Every structure is written in structure tokens, then in C-alpha cells.
Amino acid sequence: xxxxxxxxxxxxxxxxxxxxxxxxxxxxxxxxxxxxxxxxxxxxxxxxxxxxxxxxxxxxxxxxxxxxxxxxxxxxxxxxxxxxxxxxxxxxxxxxxxxxxxxxxxxxxxxxxxxxxxxxxxxxxxxxxxxxxxxxxxxxxxxxxxxxxxxxxxxxxxxxxxxxxxxxxxxxxxxxxxxxxxxxxxxxxxxxxxxxxxxxxxxxxxxxxxxxxxxxx
Numbered sequence: 001x002x003x004x005x006x007x008x009x010x011x012x013x014x015x016x017x018x019x020x021x022x023x024x025x026x027x028x029x030x031x032x033x034x035x036x037x038x039x040x041x042x043x044x045x046x047x048x049x050x051x052x053x054x055x056x057x058x059x060x061x062x063x064x065x066x067x068x069x070x071x072x073x074x075x076x077x078x079x080x081x082x083x084x085x086x087x088x089x090x091x092x093x094x095x096x097x098x099x100x101x102x103x104x105x106x107x108x109x110x111x112x113x114x115x116x117x118x119x120x121x122x123x124x125x126x127x128x129x130x131x132x133x134x135x136x137x138x139x140x141x142x143x144x145x146x147x148x149x150x151x152x153x154x155x156x157x158x159x160x161x162x163x164x165x166x167x168x169x170x171x172x173x174x175x176x177x178x179x180x181x182x183x184x185x186x187x188x189x190x191x192x193x194x195x196x197x198x199x200x201x202x203x204x205x206x207x208x209x210x211x212x213x214x215x216x217x
Contacts, residue, residue, distance in 0.1 A: 001043075002043060003067070004043040004044070004045065004046055004047075005042075005043030006043075006066075007040075007043070007047065007052075007066045008040050008041045008042055008043040008044075008045075009041070009043070010065070010066060011025075011037075011040060011041055011055060012041040014059045014061070015037075015041075018059065018090075018112070019090070019112070021034070022034035022037040022038055022041075023037075025037050025058065028054075028058045029051065029054040029055055029058050030051075030054055049063075052066055088114040088115055088116050088117060088120075089114065089115055089116070089117055089120040090112045090113070090114050091112065091113055091114075091115055091120075091125045091126055091127055091146070092109040092111075092112055092126055092127065093109065093110055093111040093112060093113055093126070093127035093128070093129060093144055094108055094109060094110065094126055094127065094128050094129070095108045095109075095110045095129055096108055096128075096131075096167050096168070097128060097160065097162070097167065097168035097207065110129060111127070111129075111144070112127075113127045113144060113146060113214060115146060115212070119211070122148070123148045123149060123150070124148070124149045125146060125147060125148055125149070125211075126146075126147055126149065126208070127144045127145065127146055127147070127214070128144065128145050128147055128160060128168070128170070129142060129143075129144050130142065130143045130144070130145060130170055133186055134169075134170075134171075134184040134185070134186050134189045135158075135170055135171075135184060135185045135186065136185060136186045137185070137186075138185050138213075139170065139185065139213055140215070143213060143214065143215050144213075144214040145158075145160075145170060145210045145212065145213055145214070146210070146211050146212035146213075146214065147160050147207075147208035147209065147210055147211065148208055148209050148211050149207065149208045150206070150207075150208055150209055151205070151206055151207070152206055153173050153206055153209045154173075154175075155173065155174060155175040156172065156173065156174070157172070157173050157209050157210075158170065158171070158172050158173070158209070158210040159171060159172075159173045159182075159206050159208065159209055159210065160206070160207050160208040160209075160210065161173075161182060161204060161205060161206050161207065162204070162205050162207060163182075163192070163194075163202060163204050164202040164203075164204075165202075168207060169182070170210065171183055171184060171192070172184075172185070173206070174191075178195055178196060179193060179194050179195040179196050179198070179199065180193075180194055180199065180204070181193045181194075182194070182204075
């Protein structure tokens with residue numbers, strides 16, 4: 001079997017393990033449609049380094065993975081399974097969270113992320129792709145945060161909240177007797193203070209607590 005065929009089979013194994021269609025994978029790595037993926041999986045395409053890097057990023061593996069014969073032999077033995085058998089739970093990553101729409105009803109699913117079974121057993125989770133630079137430098141645009149759905153949080157927690165019916169935003173929560181403050185990490189953004197009355201009237205709603213950050217490159 002040629003190196004091209006080995007790489008193609010590895011890509012197919014990982015794609016199926018992640019539950020991706022050829023079309024979905026094509027879009028993630030910069031192809032227009034599934035035709036290119038189909039040819040790659042059959043070992044008909046000699047991939048340049050740039051494309052191997054794109055596949056590595058999509059599947060979260062090192063570039064050396066594609067050239068490792070031991071991982072290939074393991075995959076063959078395991079009958080098209082990934083080299084790292086998943087024991088985690090996959091959750092949806094949302095492009096946005098609109099106010100008033102239950103998380104489970106949101107259709108703007110742009111990706112998936114895996115969390116441990118232990119974490120998954122502690123609640124209901126979703127991922128959210130960050131927009132803007134208000135939480136830099138720790139959290140950047142296009143990073144994904146893993147969020148536990150909950151309607152309240154502790155002082156100092158990073159939360160996902162909706163304000164006045166707008167799309168959800170990621171901020172650090174500070175609590176006071178007479179209200180709350182939603183704080184950006186970026187000092188160029190002013191803190192957002194809400195009295196207890198404003199929390200009820202606007203309204204201001206916490207929909208989840210950020211428990212993990214998945215940086216994107």
C-alpha cells in the first residue's frame with residue numbers, strides 16, 4: 001500500500017469516527033465539495049504539506065501522525081477505528097446563542113467538541129465560538145468555550161449571558177448586593193453594570209458557565 005493510500009485511509013477513519021460527512025470535512029479543510037475528499041480517501045491524491053496541516057488541525061492530531069506506520073497498523077487491526085479510541089462525549093458547537101431560544105432548539109451548529117464522560121455527567125453542555133476581542137488576551141475571537149447550561153453562577157465565574165434580548169455574550173461575572181457587573185478581560189471595554197431592577201426589566205439572563213477554553217489556530 002502506498003503512502004497516499006495509507007494517509008487516505010487514516011483520513012477516512014478519522015472522518016467516520018468524528019461523524020463527519022465528506023462534504024463537511026471538505027469545508028473544514030478548504031475544499032469546495034466532497035469530490036476532493038473522496039479522491040483523497042481512495043489514495044488518489046498526493047497531499048501537499050499545507051493540506052496535511054489542515055487535516056491535522058481538523059482532527060487535532062500531529063502532522064507526524066500521517067506518516068506513522070504503527071498507528072496505521074493499529075487502525076487496520078481495529079477495523080477502521082481511530083488510533084485514539086474516544087471515550088468522551090461529543091457536544092455541539094454553536095455559532096451564536098440567540099436570546100429566548102432554548103439551546104436544544106438552536107440550529108446554528110458549526111462544529112462539535114469532545115468532553116470527558118466525567119464532565120458530561122455533571123450537567124448539559126454546549127460549545128460556543130467566540131466573536132470579537134472583548135475577552136482578549138486570554139480568550140480570542142474564534143476560540144471555542146465549553147459551557148455548562150445553568151441560570152446562575154458564582155462571583156468571579158466566566159459566564160454566557162444575554163442582555164436586553166440580544167445575542168449571548170461571554171463575560172466575567174461580579175456580584176453585589178444591589179446588582180451585577182459583566183466584565184470584559186480587554187480593558188478597552190467598559191464594565192456593564194446592572195441593578196437588580198434592570199436585571200429583571202431588560203432582562204439580563206445567565207444561560208451558562210464557561211468551564212473550558214479550546215483555543216483555535
